[in-house]
Amino acid sequence: MSINTINTRILSTEFEYFEPSSVEEAVNLLGRYKEQSAVLSGGTDLLVRIKQKRIEPRYLVNIKRIDALRRIEKTPELLRIGAAVSLLEIEQYDFVRTNLEALHEAVSSIGSMQIRNMATLGGNISRASPAGDSPPPLLVLGARVNLRETSGTKSIPLEEFFRSPGRTIMKPSELFINLEIPNPPKESGTAFLKVARTGMDLAKVNAASMIMVEDNVVQSCRVALGGVAPTPIRVKKVEELLIGEKPTDARFADAAKTASDEVRPIASSHSHKRSTAQYRINVSGVLVKRTLQLARGRSLERK
Amino acid sequence: MKMARIITFTINGKARKEPVEANTLLVNLIRERLTLTGTKYACGIGECGACTVLINGKPALSCLTLAAEADGKDVVTIEGLNDKISTVLRETFLEEGAVQCGFCTPGFLVMSSYLLKEKPKPTEDEVKKYVKGNLCRCTGYIGVIRAIMKASEKINN
Numbered sequence: 001m002s003i004n005t006i007n008t009r010i011l012s013t014e015f016e017y018f019e020p021s022s023v024e025e026a027v028n029l030l031g032r033y034k035e036q037s038a039v040l041s042g043g044t045d046l047l048v049r050i051k052q053k054r055i056e057p058r059y060l061v062n063i064k065r066i067d068a069l070r071r072i073e074k075t076p077e078l079l080r081i082g083a084a085v086s087l088l089e090i091e092q093y094d095f096v097r098t099n100l101e102a103l104h105e106a107v108s109s110i111g112s113m114q115i116r117n118m119a120t121l122g123g124n125i126s127r128a129s130p131a132g133d134s135p136p137p138l139l140v141l142g143a144r145v146n147l148r149e150t151s152g153t154k155s156i157p158l159e160e161f162f163r164s165p166g167r168t169i170m171k172p173s174e175l176f177i178n179l180e181i182p183n184p185p186k187e188s189g190t191a192f193l194k195v196a197r198t199g200m201d202l203a204k205v206n207a208a209s210m211i212m213v214e215d216n217v218v219q220s221c222r223v224a225l226g227g228v229a230p231t232p233i234r235v236k237k238v239e240e241l242l243i244g245e246k247p248t249d250a251r252f253a254d255a256a257k258t259a260s261d262e263v264r265p266i267a268s269s270h271s272h273k274r275s276t277a278q279y280r281i282n283v284s285g286v287l288v289k290r291t292l293q294l295a296r297g298r299s300l301e302r303k
Numbered sequence: 304m305k306m307a308r309i310i311t312f313t314i315n316g317k318a319r320k321e322p323v324e325a326n327t328l329l330v331n332l333i334r335e336r337l338t339l340t341g342t343k344y345a346c347g348i349g350e351c352g353a354c355t356v357l358i359n360g361k362p363a364l365s366c367l368t369l370a371a372e373a374d375g376k377d378v379v380t381i382e383g384l385n386d387k388i389s390t391v392l393r394e395t396f397l398e399e400g401a402v403q404c405g406f407c408t409p410g411f412l413v414m415s416s417y418l419l420k421e422k423p424k425p426t427e428d429e430v431k432k433y434v435k436g437n438l439c440r441c442t443g444y445i446g447v448i449r450a451i452m453k454a455s456e457k458i459n460n
Contacts, residue, residue, distance in 0.1 A: 008347025017325035047367045048348045112436020114362045199435050
């Protein structure tokens with residue numbers, strides 16, 4: 001349905017609305033109403049889809065009043081970000097700005113100030129857009145997702161979380177609790193870049209790299225891309241190509257070529273939405289090379 | 304299925320109690336019930352920023368916020384912006400020709416007063432970053448950026 005034929009001035013769908021104050025309460029509601037329920041957090045995506053009648057949930061569970069999900073905490077080993085923490089809070093969090101550059105660059109690049117103040121990391125990830133901006137940096141940082149339902153909790157690597165555009169392994173009865181990002185390897189650097197039509201637009205292609213250089217040799221490396229497959233992906237062939245090698249621009253040019261060869265933009269959606277498959281293939285390589293160069297510089301600055 | 308609930312909140316400094324349906328949007332409550340029509344409805348999908356209000360001091364889109372979410376919160380609309388920053392911004396918007404039809408102006412004023420409270424001396428890049436989510440379809444952005452920079456100078460001198 002086109003946006004011009006529907007009234008977005010009101011929310012015409014009727015639903016029952018809940019504001020649980022604890023995770024237990026929220027999980028019980030999701031367990032009871034399952035696929036008839038939807039989790040409301042920032043609302044910047046969910047309410048748009050309800051207005052457009054793409055979904056019609058009968059029960060809305062607002063998780064923004066659950067204190068446990070609004071926390072961002074740093075332990076000696078990791079950073080834990082609650083599902084309902086806003087993108088703006090993450091952008092302004094010191095450890096993210098100073099140590100997780102790729103994540104900082106990704107969240108700061110999303111939408112507008114208003115959107116970032118409302119939208120949450122849990123939402124950006126669970127939406128499972130192939131071109132979401134937070135997944136590539138979180139993939140190269142090795143993040144894990146913690147889920148909960150009435151029968152118990154589950155912790156899975158983010159890499160195993162996405163299934164297809166808009167779909168994750170999460171069941172309707174499960175609640176995204178938080179995301180855990182281990183401290184990046186000492187003296188590593190990360191970077192994120194994207195290509196989009198305008199500042200507010202979704203990415204055509206986005207990329208993140210993590211690299212650790214020691215004695216002029218790549219000790220550790222991870223590369224991820226968005227917008228070039230049904231889900232955000234790690235590009236392991238590129239990683240294998242670089243580990244144990246010198247981090248030269250020539251090597252990175254090989255990495256770019258490998259990245260372009262590896263990606264398979266799905267023609268049905270990715271050729272039509274925002275750019276052609278061939279464009280995405282070409283741009284993937286360029287972004288991989290540039291993020292590697294940026295990450296290399298940051299790794300060397302940490303010495 | 305629709306369940307009315309009573310919410311308590313402050314709007315522009317005044318405490319209010321209002322019954323709302325689960326699917327009432329904050330923009331509907333503000334414009335239709337409270338008749339504060341300075342807040343504009345335009346795109347309805349979070350692209351244009353015309354409906355921007357401050358909730359607990361932070362900018363939010365009232366067309367993508369349920370009225371029920373305002374329970375216990377402090378909401379400020381363009382009508383409630385009466386401090387020095389907002390007054391100077393109103394003047395500089397006029398002086399710099401930042402207004403043509405005026406439909407986007409309340410959203411721009413809410414955003415730029417939030418900016419100048421956070422960063423009294425913003426750079427031009429910071430101004431652009433803050434008003435990136437506000438669209439103007441008449442006059443463009445140059446006048447708006449000039450107006451905000453000029454307001455910052457006036458306030459700091």
